[in-house]
Amino acid sequence: MDVFEALATRRSIRGFRPDPVPRPMIERILAAASRAPSGSNIQPWHVRVTQGAEKARLSAELRAAHEAGAAVPREYEYYPRKWREPYQARRRKVGFGLYELAGVARGDLAAGNAQRARNFDFFGAPVGLFFTIDRDLEQGSWLDFGMFLQSIMLAARGLGLDTCPQAAFCDHHDVVRRVLGLADDQVMVCGMSLGFEDKGEPTNALVTERAKLADFVTFGPEE
Numbered sequence: 001m002d003v004f005e006a007l008a009t010r011r012s013i014r015g016f017r018p019d020p021v022p023r024p025m026i027e028r029i030l031a032a033a034s035r036a037p038s039g040s041n042i043q044p045w046h047v048r049v050t051q052g053a054e055k056a057r058l059s060a061e062l063r064a065a066h067e068a069g070a071a072v073p074r075e076y077e078y079y080p081r082k083w084r085e086p087y088q089a090r091r092r093k094v095g096f097g098l099y100e101l102a103g104v105a106r107g108d109l110a111a112g113n114a115q116r117a118r119n120f121d122f123f124g125a126p127v128g129l130f131f132t133i134d135r136d137l138e139q140g141s142w143l144d145f146g147m148f149l150q151s152i153m154l155a156a157r158g159l160g161l162d163t164c165p166q167a168a169f170c171d172h173h174d175v176v177r178r179v180l181g182l183a184d185d186q187v188m189v190c191g192m193s194l195g196f197e198d199k200g201e202p203t204n205a206l207v208t209e210r211a212k213l214a215d216f217v218t219f220g221p222e223e
């Protein structure tokens with residue numbers, strides 16, 4: 001598919017088929033994404049791939065930590081410290097839409113918690129990716145990292161695969177660090193599930209809205 005189709009069809013998939021993703025395909029995606037731009041070409045990204053028995057063990061430990069309420073402070077703030085409009089409304093709309101598709105009634109805390117726990121099973125995906133960045137790098141390198149992550153997701157779409165970038169893992173970065181042997185001098189940016197969409201998963205019907213150009217674009221005068 002061309003890049004515009006990849007951009008239009010990229011979604012956060014929350015239900016994958018168990019079909020394995022061949023290593024050459026994973027390598028092709030990561031190699032393509034490595035062409036993402038970075039200031040002075042420093043390429044500040046590190047990737048840890050997990051599959052099979054190791055991923056299953058990681059999932060089990062993450063689920064146990066989640067069920068025990070053993071979340072640890074995140075190493076960086078992903079969301080606003082204080083929500084305001086229009087961001088609060090957008091957040092609520094996507095959250096209510098997702099939970100409705102998942103069959104979670106408003107106020108059902110147990111069902112909501114069970115849905116959140118699916119993050120730690122990688123939503124059934126056969127491949128988990130974890131991204132880390134050196135602690136001494138600055139905000140510009142984090143911006144570069146975002147372009148690298150988007151490149152991975154678009155390259156995956158180009159090969160007929162789907163992804164779900166997940167900040168939820170950051171609540172248990174200590175577990176991920178221990179099981180996967182991540183270096184202490186690196187911050188875990190996020191995790192990502194990679195695989196083939198399960199078209200029978202109800203939550204995959206979620207299509208999020210986007211603001212109109214007029215809401216975020218200002219054109220200067222034309223010559």
